[in-house]
Amino acid sequence: MTEIVMENLGKDFGDFTALAGMNLTIGDGEFVALLGPSGCGKSTTMNMIAGMLDPSHGEIRFDGRPMNGVPMARRGVGFVFQNYAIFTHMSVRENLAYGLRAQGVGRSEITRRVAEIAELLQLTPMLDRRAAGLSVNILQRLAIGRSAVVEPAIFLLDEPLSNVDAAFRAVMRSELKSLQRQFRQTMVYVTHDQLEAMTMADRIAVMDHGRLLQVGTPLEVYNHPADTFVARFIGAPGMNLLSGQVVSSDSGTQVDLGAAGRSGPVMAAQGGDVLFGFRPEEVQPDPAGPLAMQVSMVERIGARTILHLVTQGHEAKAVLDSETPTPGQGEVFRFSIPAASVRLFDAKTERAL
Numbered sequence: 001m002t003e004i005v006m007e008n009l010g011k012d013f014g015d016f017t018a019l020a021g022m023n024l025t026i027g028d029g030e031f032v033a034l035l036g037p038s039g040c041g042k043s044t045t046m047n048m049i050a051g052m053l054d055p056s057h058g059e060i061r062f063d064g065r066p067m068n069g070v071p072m073a074r075r076g077v078g079f080v081f082q083n084y085a086i087f088t089h090m091s092v093r094e095n096l097a098y099g100l101r102a103q104g105v106g107r108s109e110i111t112r113r114v115a116e117i118a119e120l121l122q123l124t125p126m127l128d129r130r131a132a133g134l135s136v137n138i139l140q141r142l143a144i145g146r147s148a149v150v151e152p153a154i155f156l157l158d159e160p161l162s163n164v165d166a167a168f169r170a171v172m173r174s175e176l177k178s179l180q181r182q183f184r185q186t187m188v189y190v191t192h193d194q195l196e197a198m199t200m201a202d203r204i205a206v207m208d209h210g211r212l213l214q215v216g217t218p219l220e221v222y223n224h225p226a227d228t229f230v231a232r233f234i235g236a237p238g239m240n241l242l243s244g245q246v247v248s249s250d251s252g253t254q255v256d257l258g259a260a261g262r263s264g265p266v267m268a269a270q271g272g273d274v275l276f277g278f279r280p281e282e283v284q285p286d287p288a289g290p291l292a293m294q295v296s297m298v299e300r301i302g303a304r305t306i307l308h309l310v311t312q313g314h315e316a317k318a319v320l321d322s323e324t325p326t327p328g329q330g331e332v333f334r335f336s337i338p339a340a341s342v343r344l345f346d347a348k349t350e351r352a353l
Helices: 042-050 092-102 107-120 136-148 166-183 194-200 218-223 228-233
Strands: 004-013 016-026 031-035 057-062 077-080 154-158 186-191 203-208 211-216 240-249 252-256 272-278 291-301 304-311 314-321 332-336 343-346
Touching: 004 042, 016 042, 016 211, 031 042, 031 194, 042 077, 042 154, 042 186, 077 136, 092 107, 092 136, 107 136, 107 166, 136 154, 136 166, 154 166, 166 186, 166 194, 186 194, 194 218, 203 218, 203 228, 211 218, 211 228, 228 240, 228 272, 228 343, 240 314
Parallel strands: 031 186, 031 203, 077 154, 154 186
Antiparallel strands: 004 016, 004 057, 203 211, 240 252, 240 272, 272 343, 291 304, 291 332, 304 314
16 A cells, blocks of 8 residues: 655646646545546646656655656556557456566466456456457456556556446446455546546545645535535536525524525625525425525436526526425426535635635
8 A cells, every 4th residue: 555645746738737736645545536527637647646747846755755757667556547558469368467477476376366356357257358359348347457456556547437338337336446445555546427436435636727626525525515616516416506695684694595585594604795505405395495496497317306496697406306296397496405504605716605
């Protein structure tokens, strides 16, 4: 296992800053997901950890040892790419054994470790098949197995499941987490898919436009987003954010949301303009509720129903159980939000209050 420390890490490409001032520590044996949209700097960060790119400023340390300038071959890093990078002229067995042979591992040990990883990744029946004839799903298993079998101290995965089908992604999420627990590797996983990050990672590092916005457990970033970008990006659908103003009344401190009504009592340390945040799953249908919006569309998705809500100046979504009676398109939907579920953000800075 290896601890990774990134201190004031940055990367410039000419006048373009791909990463600025990254400060992040990944603990021994921890599974951390770098999560964000395309172009946010997550792959650049991973490539610097691997040694494929040199930082423009800042430092990377493995267990306290500076890694700046250390070539990739001497970092003890395993890397799985989005495009597999498999030797298609070789068999599955030969691909799995390739890295072990390069390290000079003995024949009996290679046989044992190849058999073990093949069993774990359900590749045993096809060990003697050529990689050229395998499906995309199997090729991705093989790419993961070829890197994992050499048991690197650090395992880097750059969107490894983006090219495979949805059912296979669900299977591989479970298998990757099992693999990491078995070998106790420090794992860094780059993805734009929040479901992958939420289900696998011990902690999530949310990034946007080359900056690290928040680091926390999946529940921390979901329940307590640091700003409106994290609030919207995490969750499916993301958090609702309605413009409002903190006001005082006989009922206590509330948020005036204009045409949508006034919220129930909230905890607010300051007045003025705010963004009133709440998760779609926290919406509670309430005929006497303080908030009201018109239903513009109803989506029925298996066990849940998503209401698309609009009113003057506001748009929101509500996620309800499919058994819950819902108004039809064009009808008014009244609801309430539990006070504990409300998140307030500064209207100017968009930071959490």
